[in-house]
């Protein structure tokens with residue numbers, strides 16, 4: 186335990202969220218500045234369109250603001266909570282826009298970017314690094330399957346269709362990929378990394 | 379609705395965690411999880427993995443103008459009471475100072491003799507627009523223990539809107555469950571401002587709280603049984619504090635580091 190008598194650390198994500206939820210304009214500014222690359226990055230990766238991604242990212246911040254009081258630290262960090270909000274919105278928006286299904290070949294740059302995004306390294310936790318390595322070493326068809334499902338929100342049937350494989354094959358790719366990614370993570374702690 | 383066996387549920391666990399099951403399958407799986415803690419554990423572990431995967435997506439700076447639009451959307455319409463925090467103040471000096479490297483709670487001013495003058499600052503003073511004061515007091519265990527044992531921190535922002543943030547880190551406590559946070563005013567009246575879970579002695583909470591600098595006395599954390607777990611005393615405001623004793627709390631100037 187390290188409680189300092191003279192706090193000098195930057196304000197935590199939790200504390201900024203509290204200020205945001207209370208309607209504090211300065212906390213709102215700081216919150217948006219801190220998280221906008223994350224929120225916009227998720228939206229763009231899922232919907233692939235800057236204009237739509239902007240709308241989604243804005244909705245995500247508005248939702249975070251309205252629902253700040255519902256944030257439950259037991260269920261993950263503020264970063265995880267906010268990521269879930271924007272991801273759900275983006276996947277819903279992408280579903281409405283389909284059919285313009287994901288082309289599996291278009292996923293290669295995205296998979297490469299997830300597996301290696303140096304600008305995040307500075308802040309990355311050990312767990313994130315291990316997950317990156319695990320994704321990079323998956324067989325390509327498993328990596329595509331887990332990204333199509335986990336990032337783009339495609340169902341197993343949709344993945345089977347775009348990959349021209351039986352549903353059972355798509356399903357086993359997803360399950361195998363998740364098993365490997367999960368095994369790569371250290372025992373989950375309730376850390377905020 | 380079909381009742382699933384554990385084995386059937388396991389086959390759906392990954393897709394459930396990834397959020398891509400059909401409505402029917404999802405409902406069936408969730409119904410099974412209601413009754414089966416081992417499947418529940420499995421799904422929550424897989425969900426955490428799926429969450430992390432999304433968090434690994436590369437960050438992208440949004441186009442110019444995005445930030446301002448979002449901030450406008452999050453900033454309540456002007457009113458006399460909140461006017462002070464409206465843009466452009468928030469988007470100008472203060473915003474730059476706060477957002478680039480996060481807020482920094484400035485130097486503590488423990489035991490500073492109340493002078494009525496504004497507390498010292500280390501850098502160029504931006505005045506009202508660039509800095510603001512947040513109140514800090516250590517959360518300590520009940521007063522009969524000497525010396526008081528610090529178990530956390532309390533921050534209060536007595537502006538418009540006012541809000542509070544508390545964090546407790548007391549691994550030796552036997553208390554678990556929900557902790558209530560109360561603010562006690564100088565006249566003895568108490569306002570319950572919120573609650574949060576304590577897990578292994580740790581927890582934190584923040585939210586809006588009706589705090590007036592002039593009437594605020596104490597923030598208290600109360601457990602289920604009504605027992606006070608910890609409290610943070612805030613002294614009288616500088617301008618009105620007499621010469622009784624040095625304030626135990628401190629006022630922090632929040633400002634940016636560059």
Ligand SMILES: [Zn+2]
Pocket residue numbers: 383384385387410414415416417418
């Ligand atoms: Zn089961």
